Amino acid sequence: MKNILEIKNLHKIYLGGIHAIKGIDLSVKEGEFLILLGLSGSGKSTFLRCLNRLIEPTSGEIIFSGQNVERAGGKSLRNIRRQIGMIFQQFNLIKNISALTNVLTGKLGYVSLIHSLGFSRIKNDVNLAEQNLKRVGLIDFKMKKIRNLSGGQQQRVAIARALMQNPRLILADEPVASLDPATADSVMRYLGELNKKDNITVICSLHFLSLARKYGSRVIALKDGEIVFDGSPREIDEKKFKDIYGQEAEEVEIR
Amino acid sequence: MKKKNNVKSIIQALIVDLLFWVYILGCLSYLSNNWFEFKVEYRYIALIALVLTLLFFLLGDSIGRKIFYKSKKTFKKWFKSIWGWLIVISLVITFVVGWNLVEVNPYKFFTKFKNAGGITSGIFNPSIVGYKLTENSFEELRENDVPLIILEKLEYIKNKSYTTKKVFLKDLEKKLNENELINYKSSILKYAQKNSNMLNKALNALAETIFLALLATIFAIPFAFILSFFAARNLMPKTFIGNSVYLVIRTIATIFRSIEAIVWAIIFSVWVGIGPFAGMLALMIHSIAALTKLYSEQIENIDPGPVEAIKATGASTLQTWVFAVVPQIISPYLAFTIYRWDINVRMATIVGFVGGGGIGLLLLQQQQLLRWHNVGLIIWLIAAVVWTMDMVSAKVRAKLAEM
Structure with missing residues (x-):
């Protein structure tokens, strides 16, 4: 299958001098469900945000389906971003407006400012947003304000927002880290379904190995900004898991 | 390297000491001029200060040495060393000079209270109901069988307006005897015209002030937004470019905000003439600066998550502002704006004093005419409005915070 994403020698050095990403090379095939493992501070969030330039990479090359991401600017960057949905640990929805309007904002990359100001009155957009809310099972909550929804419901609204972009790739930054285990599994099930049915590539950072085994088709482990494991989730036994997490954890405790 | 540091700290110590002695000697010369009319020329002050600085520096114990260039002596407890007592002396001198400059006079405070009698009685007897015997009143009194002798006696207070009942009765007592008073007081009071011009006038001026404050706030909103x-x-x-734009706007807002509205009112009352328009412009300028600061701090406090998420959808910068920033700030903005209106109503009163129109101007006029009962009325009206605005705006803001 074709590569949807190719990353060559990616580096990120923050202003304070912290070297967060140290030369990552990675190719992601279309339709993969890629799980990112690694401790907090290992560079997972930075890595994901470099892919759609929410964080500017210091050097390296990112090719997203033939387009050069790190050299894109203005219109072409918008063009790339709108094809990449993103889901966050803290959901990052606008709390005091309705679920429907939040989903509608997924369409912003495709329309002009004037168009977007009249969103709620444009039938096609509203219909599409309602369809996406239906997919995540929240059509009855469309007029509810986000702050009145539970964590799991909020993350599903965020998935609907990402779907609104009609994305080819979804970046999920610890999407279930602030949810209880049962809700976490249901949110992951929605992501898995998108990956299988809609053939959307997913890159998802996680802390639960069980979820990684259940939904992932490939696992990457980061440690200090470098890839220390790349393979199928089945290859990770207890020992490998300890290599990624265990020894680090001891170091963290010393600190 | 160490030598360089030494030279630097010696100079710093000397400068501190010199400033200290110039200040002390300056204060002393002010006092000697004030008490004994003995003037000391500036050059002598400078010369003595220089001498004292060098003297204490060589002694190794002075304030400058304590701060910048320590010697053995400066490590002693404050009451065993020169620097400690120098600080004590300077504090005492500062207090004495301050007392003189402010003209503190406790004796006046306790013995001259009766000077404030006029305004105090004005506050307790505001002229809400006024009394005036007009042509109409006379007509009606005649119809009600009040004898002509009485009416003739009343002629001298015809068309004279009184702000309170007390004063009106006092004038009646001057001409009418006791019997006449007992018989006719009630009907005279009944038909004396009872609406106070001042109440009408004050209410009009008050409306002017409230609307002036409202317009100043409304006009300030789009600019500040x-x-x-x-x-x-x-x-x-x-x-x-981003940093410069930020810095320039913040600096200008700070400068404009630090100039009090009363100063703006003076400027604009010359510019567009005395009146409410000048007051509105003054409050508007001040409000723009204040709201810009409050608003922008609100933006700096928003949750950055939604901004990041909206950016990631491929939204333009303007779309990001509209969809991720505006919804987060709209209710605090409203709260701040109402609060600002509240402040503006209070400020509008003060601004009126220097030509900004409204109730402040009226208060100034009545105060200068020594009409203390009218002043009392105006003070009560202002208090009522400020109290109401304060309560309403607090209620509304509490509701907005829940949104």
Whole structure:
């Protein structure tokens, strides 16, 4: 299958001098469900945000389906971003407006400012947003304000927002880290379904190995900004898991 | 390296000591001039200060040495060393000079209270109901069988207006005897015209003030709203242009805010003439600056998550502001704006004193005419409005905070 994403020698050095990403090379095939493992501070969030330039990479090359991401600017960057949905640990929805309007904002990359100001009155957009809310099972909550929804419901609204972009790739930054285990599994099930049915590539950072085994088709482990494991989730036994997490954890405790 | 540091700290110590002695000697010469009319020339002050500085520096114990260039002596407890007593002396001198400059006079405070009698009685007897015997009143009194002798006696207070009942009765007592008073007091009071001109006037002026404050706030909103986005650190790109725009707007807002509304009112009352328009302009300028600061700080406090998420959908910068920033700030903005209106109503009163129109101007006029009962009425009206605004705005803001 074709590569949807190719990353060559990616580096990120923050202003304070912290070297967060140290030369990552990675190719992601279309339709993969890629799980990112690694401790907090290992560079997972930075890595994901470099892919759609929410964080500017210091050097390296990112090719997203033939387009050069790190050299894109203005219109072409918008063009790339709108094809990449993103889901966050803290959901990052606008709390005091309705679920429907939040989903509608997924369409912003495709329309002009004037168009977007009249969103709620444009039938096609509203219909599409309602369809996406239906997919995540929240059509009855469309007029509810986000702050009145539970964590799991909020993350599903965020998935609907990402779907609104009609994305080819979804970046999920610890999407279930602030949810209880049962809700976490249901949110992951929605992501898995998108990956299988809609053939959307997913890159998802996680802390639960069980979820990684259940939904992932490939696992990457980061440690200090470098890839220390790349393979199928089945290859990770207890020992490998300890290599990624265990020894680090001891170091963290010393600190 | 160490030598360089030494030279630097010696100079710093000397400068501190010199400033200290200039200040002390300056204070002393002010006092000697005030008490004994003995003037000391500036050059002598400078010369003595220089001598004292060098003397204490060589002694190794002075304030400058304590701070910048320590010697053995400066490590002693404060009451065993010169620097400690120098500080004590300077504090005492400062207090004495301050007392003189402010003309503190406790004796006056306790013995001259009766000077404030006029305004105090005005406050307790505001002229809400006024009394005036007009042509009509006379007509009606005649119809009600009040004898002509009485009416003739009343002629001398015809058309004279009284702010309170007490004063009106006092004048009646001057001409009418006791019997006449008992028989006719009630009907005279009944038909004396009872509406106070001042109440009408004050209510009009008050409305002027409230609307003046409202317009100043409304006109300030669009300016402050737009400026606030450019004065928010988290929205401005961290480039040279972004930083300069941020700095320029913030600096101008700070300067404009530090100039009191009363100063703006003086400027505008010359510019557009005395009246409410000048007051409105003054409050508007001040409000723009204040709201820009409050608004932009609100933007800096928003949750950055939604901004990141909206950016990631491929939204343009303007779309990001509209969809991720505006919904988060709209209710605090409203709260601040109402609060500002509240402040503006209070400020409008003060601004009126220097030509900004409204109730402040009326208060100034009545105060200068020594009409203390009218002043009392105006003070009560202002208090009532400020109290109401304060309560309403607090209620509304509490509701907005829940949104």
